[in-house]
Structure formats: C-alpha cells, structure tokens
Amino acid sequence: MTxxxxxxRADALAWAEARGWAHDGERDAITKTFRFKDFAQAFGWMTRIAIVADKMDHHPEWANVYNRVEVTLVTHDANGLTxxxxxxxxxMEDAAA
Known part of the structure; x- marks a missing residue:
C-alpha cells in the first residue's frame, strides 16, 4: 500500500476534516475522538469496527475511556495515510451514525 x-490526498483530508478528523502532520495520520451515550455504546462500536478492521487486516490505534474512543489511523508500513x-x-463514521 502506498x-x-x-x-x-487533498480529497481524503478534506473529507476527513469535514467530519471532525484532525491531521497529525508529524505522523501523517488522522485522529478523532468519538463520543457515545455510555460505555456500552462505545464498546459496541469498537467491537463492530474491530471486525471490519480485522477483515481488512488494518488495525487502528485507539483507546477507550467510558464513553470516548480516541482513534488514530495511519498505515505504518507506508509511513503515512493510505x-x-x-x-x-x-x-467508523458509518457505524457511529
């Protein structure tokens, strides 16, 4: 993957930023904090995304605290966004809607 x-790249970043993602220029990654009603909804969303990510063989960097899930997406093998x-x-956006 390149x-x-x-x-x-410009189109991808415009799409992401319009949906609340931020570009981390140092890592060439995108980041976002998703917020849910409670822990169960946050964890349920993570479970659905984990299945999608595993099928893609592309796994996010993420952390969950109660109703928040902080996500960073970057392709390590390419050293940036792919x-x-x-x-x-x-x-993730579709599942959070």
Missing part, C-alpha cells in the same frame, strides 16, 4: 499523494486508513475512517 501513501496518498496529490489530489487523492486508502486503507480512509476506508476504515469511512466505516
């Missing part, structure tokens, strides 16, 4: 470049990160971000 890093996103040029127009594809289409895998964006596909997983879209799945």
């Amino acid at each position: 890093r996103l470049e040029d127009a594809a 289409e895998l990160d964006m596909t997983l971000a879209r799945a």
Whole structure:
C-alpha cells in the first residue's frame, strides 16, 4: 500500500476534516475522538469496527475511556495515510451514525 499523494490526498483530508478528523502532520495520520451515550455504546462500536478492521487486516490505534474512543489511523508500513486508513475512517463514521 502506498501513501496518498496529490489530489487523492487533498480529497481524503478534506473529507476527513469535514467530519471532525484532525491531521497529525508529524505522523501523517488522522485522529478523532468519538463520543457515545455510555460505555456500552462505545464498546459496541469498537467491537463492530474491530471486525471490519480485522477483515481488512488494518488495525487502528485507539483507546477507550467510558464513553470516548480516541482513534488514530495511519498505515505504518507506508509511513503515512493510505486508502486503507480512509476506508476504515469511512466505516467508523458509518457505524457511529
């Protein structure tokens, strides 16, 4: 998997930022904190995303505290953002809606 470049990168970052993701330029990653009603909803969302991520063989960096899930997406092998990160971000957004 190769890093996103040029127009594809600009489009991906615009999509992410419009949905509350922040770009971490130092790591070339995107980050977001998802908030849920309670722990059960947060953990249920994480479980659904874990299944998607495992099928993709692309796993997020994340941490859960009560109703919050802090997520960082980056493709370590590519040292930056790839289409895998964006596909997983879209799945996260869909599951959180």
